[in-house]
């Protein structure tokens with residue numbers, strides 16, 4: 218499922234009309250009809266429906282929806298929020314059809330009129346503004362959006378909640394808070410931004426028959442279950458423990474022994490053939506009984522943390538480093554040296570990210586993949602960009618960073634964005650707020666390590682790992698856990714039910 222900017226959406230629209238020869242009026246008909254088909258299961262025949270239409274093609278979709286519902290016997294009222302002369306082109310055509318079919322257009326007079334209609338409506342169809350919005354919402358739409366958000370009626374937005382930006386980078390907006398949004402053909406970028414996604418409510422994508430096109434701006438795809446099923450390597454009956462690779466996890470310190478234990482266990486539960494924990498004696502003695510399936514590589518410690526030393530990694534296929542290792546200077550020097558020397562794929566998380574912060578230049582020289590897995594706070598530390606700015610432009614910031622430093626970046630959040638060094642991006646579609654807890658990242662690193670060790674394209678391996686980790690949390694929440702009590706270790710236990718369905 219391709220994620221688009223407004224500009225890309227218009228480009229696909231243009232190609233469909235110019236190259237595909239499909240009339241724009243037909244696309245609008247398809248959009249309105251598809252949306253009605255998706256609405257039917259959630260609307261009741263006895264309810265009264267108010268369709269709010271704006272002056273662009275989003276409003277045109279609104280006229281199609283109104284006509285389709287009217288001919289199906291629904292009680293529909295249309296309020297046009299702009300004067301007649303503003304309705305042009307395809308929208309004007311569909312307005313005329315609405316009138317031909319006996320529909321009435323109530324033109325906006327004042328907000329008290331809207332307030333009255335809103336109070337009488339059970340369902341509001343929001344077709345005021347789509348992806349054509351520019352700048353802050355002007356009057357009277359601004360007030361109307363405020364009123365829509367005050368009433369009890371079920372709100373269904375067409376393509377995008379009115380007022381919401383389609384792209385990243387906008388911080389000031391007033392928008393409809395929708396119960397449902399039926400997105401035309403492709404999710405817009407804002408669906409995956411922390412500040413915008415809550416406005417969408419429940420959402421579905423409706424197909425309207427647009428051209429399939431490869432955009433020049435690089436791929437940006439929402440990664441779903443069907444993608445995981447398609448790309449996840451199948452375990453063969455003939456495989457042995459070595460087939461699925463040997464992984465090494467380096468981490469832990471006397472005050473944080475649990476982190477590496479969770480990473481080891483998560484990797485083993487995600488199909489890793491052989492996993493070794495590289496850690497100091499104090500950690501090893503406290504966790505070995507919890508994770509008996511792993512083997513251990515003793516590392517030299519000083520004051521409860523790892524110190525500089527050579528490590529032979531020749532027998533491992535991939536390495537994860539950083540979890541719970543602490544931030545002292547000798548550990549940092551050890552990490553930097555290891556990352557420089559190792560000629561294997563290496564995933565760096567948590568404290569490891571702090572250690573390599575000033576050594577990103579040598580990271581970009583590495584010949585084997587480097588995977589960094591920061592949350593926004595760690596991303597801010599790595600880039601010097603504020604968390605606020607990162608959350609405002611996560612796609613662009615990720616792309617720049619991955620390209621500049623030649624890394625695979627997993628920017629963690631409610632919609633984790635995975636970026637490869639060429640700027641291709643996959644966005645995870647699973648997970649819930651129960652994952653916003655200590656230990657989640659350690660578990661994710663283990664799942665990712667197991668994925669990296671199996672033969673998959675690197676970006677797909679990372680996206681599959683993020684999907685599986687989030688899905689485990691989702692299944693637990695939908696059965697016997699809550700977002701409050703969910704623990705990182707529960708997510709490890711939940712992996713079984715995810716793999717059983719993939």
Ligand SMILES: NC(=O)C1=CN([C@@H]2O[C@H](COP(=O)(O)OP(=O)(O)OC[C@H]3O[C@@H](n4cnc5c(N)ncnc54)[C@H](O)[C@@H]3O)[C@@H](O)[C@H]2O)[C@H](O)CC1
Nearest residue numbers: 230245272273274275346347348349350351353354355376
């Ligand atoms: N293939 C497609 O993309 C299809 C999309 N459809 C629908 O069309 C809209 C996009 O339509 P467009 O006419 O380009 O823009 P809008 O309807 O979003 O709005 C333009 C409209 O709004 C006014 N306006 C702009 N900014 C503001 C503002 N800040 N405040 C107030 N008013 C504003 C502007 O003057 C115009 O009048 C897309 O979302 C889909 O819903 C097609 O129907 C099917 C094909």
Ligand SMILES: [K+]
Nearest residue numbers: 346375377379
């Ligand atoms: K809308």
